[in-house]
Amino acid sequence: MFKGYIPEDKIFLAVDCIIFGFDDEDLKVLLIQRDFEPEKGKWSLMGGFLKKNETLDDAAARILFRLTGMHDIYLEQLYAFSAVDRDPVERTISTSYYAIINIEKHNEELIENYNAKWFSLSQIPQLIFDHNEMLEKAVRRLRRRTSINPIGFELLPEKFTMRQLQKLYETILDKELDKRNFINKIKSMDIVVKLNEKDMTSSTKGSYLYKFDQNKYDAKQVNDFYLKL
Amino acid sequence: MFKGYIPEDKIFLAVDCIIFGFDDEDLKVLLIQRDFEPEKGKWSLMGGFLKKNETLDDAAARILFRLTGMHDIYLEQLYAFSAVDRDPVERTISTSYYAIINIEKHNEELIENYNAKWFSLSQIPQLIFDHNEMLEKAVRRLRRRTSINPIGFELLPEKFTMRQLQKLYETILDKELDKRNFINKIKSMDIVVKLNEKDMTSSTKGSYLYKFDQNKYDAKQVNDFYLKL
Numbered sequence: 001m002f003k004g005y006i007p008e009d010k011i012f013l014a015v016d017c018i019i020f021g022f023d024d025e026d027l028k029v030l031l032i033q034r035d036f037e038p039e040k041g042k043w044s045l046m047g048g049f050l051k052k053n054e055t056l057d058d059a060a061a062r063i064l065f066r067l068t069g070m071h072d073i074y075l076e077q078l079y080a081f082s083a084v085d086r087d088p089v090e091r092t093i094s095t096s097y098y099a100i101i102n103i104e105k106h107n108e109e110l111i112e113n114y115n116a117k118w119f120s121l122s123q124i125p126q127l128i129f130d131h132n133e134m135l136e137k138a139v140r141r142l143r144r145r146t147s148i149n150p151i152g153f154e155l156l157p158e159k160f161t162m163r164q165l166q167k168l169y170e171t172i173l174d175k176e177l178d179k180r181n182f183i184n185k186i187k188s189m190d191i192v193v194k195l196n197e198k199d200m201t202s203s204t205k206g207s208y209l210y211k212f213d214q215n216k217y218d219a220k221q222v223n224d225f226y227l228k229l
Numbered sequence: 230m231f232k233g234y235i236p237e238d239k240i241f242l243a244v245d246c247i248i249f250g251f252d253d254e255d256l257k258v259l260l261i262q263r264d265f266e267p268e269k270g271k272w273s274l275m276g277g278f279l280k281k282n283e284t285l286d287d288a289a290a291r292i293l294f295r296l297t298g299m300h301d302i303y304l305e306q307l308y309a310f311s312a313v314d315r316d317p318v319e320r321t322i323s324t325s326y327y328a329i330i331n332i333e334k335h336n337e338e339l340i341e342n343y344n345a346k347w348f349s350l351s352q353i354p355q356l357i358f359d360h361n362e363m364l365e366k367a368v369r370r371l372r373r374r375t376s377i378n379p380i381g382f383e384l385l386p387e388k389f390t391m392r393q394l395q396k397l398y399e400t401i402l403d404k405e406l407d408k409r410n411f412i413n414k415i416k417s418m419d420i421v422v423k424l425n426e427k428d429m430t431s432s433t434k435g436s437y438l439y440k441f442d443q444n445k446y447d448a449k450q451v452n453d454f455y456l457k458l
């Protein structure tokens with residue numbers, strides 16, 4: 001475990017992960033019930049300490065894998081929280097990351113071992129330390145990001161309908177969007193590909209399925225387009 | 230000076246500041262010439278080490294004040310850089326901040342003591358360590374921020390013309406903007422106040438002066454408006 005110190009003092013270097021998932025209805029965050037003091041029994045973000053020869057990104061990916069069994073998912077550094085008294089026991093600077101995962105793909109067994117649960121954003125309990133603040137910051141960043149570039153796609157199945165995509169954006173941005181406007185904006189971004197397949201579950205005539213074109217997206221700069229919704 | 234360690238290892242906790250200024254013509258960044266090894270003589274961002282009982286924000290403000298003599302200026306945490314070998318001598322995690330200052334207001338004497346110079350973004354030299362990467366990230370963040378909320382105003386005199394404001398945005402975003410469009414977008418944001426004064430230097434009939442309305446701005450959420458330019 002990585003500690004920091006000055007001769008008469010010490011500082012721990014931690015990483016905390018805000019893990020977002022989407023279940024077709026609701027944007028959720030994965031929290032664990034803390035089983036050690038301080039604040040034993042309270043809900044918390046999943047975190048851990050930086051290891052030797054590990055970058056902060058490495059640590060965040062390791063912590064995320066430990067809880068979800070998932071690799072190669074969208075993970076972004078959010079903010080380093082450094083209030084001197086944020087941890088009552090030892091001074092700890094925590095660099096927070098947020099991740100966006102497909103809620104169906106996580107390892108159920110793993111998250112049960114951690115007493116982890118998915119919470120809707122509307123039902124977040126009081127969390128330990130400054131974790132509520134971390135979560136609020138992550139939600140604001142996610143909303144901004146989603147308006148700037150289509151990270152939201154990470155939350156959808158590989159093939160999705162425009163309705164599913166709109167529902168996702170409405171959930172993340174927490175507001176209703178005009179259907180025609182939304183479809184035009186998405187098409188103008190030129191990063192989704194219409195497939196020759198339909199989802200027949202939603203209506204009798206069915207809805208065309210789309211997939212996200214990573215290559216077209218990578219070819220663009222973030223600053224090339226803003227999706228103002 | 231704040232050090233981190235694990236029994237057999239050590240890590241330094243640094244803060245580096247990307248300091249932006251605007252001189253009516255150009256967006257510039259303030260760099261110092263490093264007078265110690267490693268990489269003595271090379272250009273560098275202004276940085277320092279975290280002190281005991283100091284937050285990262287405190288450290289960034291202290292470092293900025295030391296170089297510019299300026300207090301209470303726009304300062305935002307950018308990113309924590311943690312590559313294991315980013316500093317060849319000692320492992321150092323540096324949390325970077327970017328600041329936006331009014332180029333006329335800094336203390337000339339102070340920056341001379343540091344061999345500091347303003348560089349146009351088009352003329353940035355090879356910097357030490359990963360400082361070029363920090364600067365590039367800061368420019369991207371600044372451009373994104375400027376499209377989302379009007380931090381650009383920090384760079385202007387208290388009273389400014391629409392032409393000055395447009396020039397500022399064109400410089401930050403590095404593209405020409407349509408005058409009528411720009412003025413409409415700024416007015417639609419409802420955060421500038423038209424004054425009953427004119428700047429007579431620019432033309433014989435003069436140009437109205439405006440000022441930024443901090444209260445109106447504070448009353449809005451960042452997500453309330455995006456300035457898509």
